[in-house]
Amino acid sequence: MSATLEAIGVIRSGFEQRFGTPRQPGLVPAATAVLQLRPPYDEPAALRGLEACSHVWLLFGFHAVAARGWRPTVRPPRLGGNRRLGVFASRSPFRPNGLGLSVVRLQGLLLPPAPCGLRLADHDLLDGTPVYDIKPYLPYADAPPDAQAPAAFAAVPERLPVRFAEAVRPALAAAPAGFEALVRETLALDPRPAYRRGEHGRPHGVQLAGHEVRWMVDEGGVEVLEIRPMAR
Template sequence: MSAEIKPVGHIFTPFTQKFGIPRQGAGLSIARGELVFEPEINAEEACAGIVEFSHLWLIFQFHQHADKPWSNKVRPPRLGGNNKIGVFASRSSFRPNGLGMSVVKLIDVGVRSLKVEGVDMISGTPIFDIKPYIAYADAIDNAKSAYAQDAPENTLAVKYTEQARLKLNALSQKYSDIVALIDAVVASDPRPAYKQKKADEKQYHVRIYDVDVLFTISATQASINDLIVVKPS
C-alpha cells in the first residue's frame, strides 16, 4: 500500500543551508519562522483553537534529500560521525520516507500563517501536518535518550573582527535578530563532533538569511572574520 500526502504549507526561516542549523529546535534554537498555508487550506477554520496551545509539533519533509537514497545504518553527528546505528534509532534526514518532526513555540496566529520560534528547518521546508504539543503526554519524566541524553552545550566564546563588526551594525538594521542568531549558531560549534574542542585552521561559513558568516575556531573561541551578503542568483 502507498499513500500520497501533500503539504499543508511551507515554513520560511533564517536558514538556507543545512550546515549550522540548530538540532532539535525548541530549547536549542532561538530562530523564528513563518509557516504559510497553501491556498486550499482554510487556515482560519483549520487553526481554530490553536492559540490555546503554547507549542506545536510540525511534521515536515527533508525535501533537499527527497531524491537521495537512504540506508539501514547511519552515522549520527552526536557520535562523531564514525559509529553506525540503525536509521530508526536516529533522527537522520536520510530516511525511508524523508519525514522529520520538530517542536516549536507558537508566537502568533495570522490570517494565513503561523509565526513560531525554535525552528531547525531550512527555509522553504514543506510542512505536512501540525499537531498541538500535549504537555502531560509528550513530556515523559525519566525518559532515556541513549547518546542524546543531554543537550549540547555552547562551548565557544564568539568575537568579531573590526571588519565584521562594522558590517554587523549595518545588517542589524535589516535583521533585528541576526546578532543573536550568529552568536547562538557559532557558539554551539556546528562542526562535526570529531573536530569540536580542537583548534582548526579551516575557515567555515554558515548562511543566515542572505548573509554568509565566515569564521575560524581555536580551542575555545570562534572568530567571526567577515559577513558577506549573498546576491540573488
C-alpha cells in the same frame, strides 16, 4: 501499502543551507520562521484555538536530501560520525519516507488580511521545507517524566563562546534585529562535521538570514571574521 502526502504549507526561515541548520529544535531560540499555509489549508477556521498553544508539533519532509533515499544504518554526528546506529534509533534525515518531526515555539498566528500561517521560533527547519501537518504540543502527554535516551543523545550539546571581530561590527549594526543573536547561537553549537572538530584556525562559511558569515574556531572558541549580505 502506500499513501500520498500533500504539503499544507512551506517554511520560510533564515537557514538557507543544511550546513549551519541546527540538528534539533530547541537549540537556537533566536531562529525564527514563518509557516506559510497553502490553499485549501489556509483557512483561518483551521487555526482556531491554536493561539492558546506555546508550542506545536510539525510533521515535515527532509526535502534537501529526498533524492538520496534511506539507509538501514547511519552515523549520527552526536556519536562522532564513526559509530553506526540503526536508522530507527536515530533522527537521521535519511529515512524510508523522508519525514521529520519537530516541536517548535509558536509566536503567533498570521490571519487575514495577511496570508494565513504561523510565526515560529526555536526551530531546526531549512528554508523551503514542506510541512504536512500541525498538532498542538501537550505537556502532560508529550513529555513523559520517565523518558530515557542514550547518554550521547540525552546530553545537552556543548556550546562554544562566540566573539565578533571589530571589522564585522558595522555589518552587525546594519543587519536586521535579532541577527546577532542568531549568529551567536548558531555558531556556538559548532556546526562543523565531527572530523573537523579538532581543527583550529580554519575559516568556514555559513549562510544565515541572507548573509554570508565567515568564522573560525580557535582555542578561545568561535571568532566571526566577516559578515556580508548575499546578492539576491
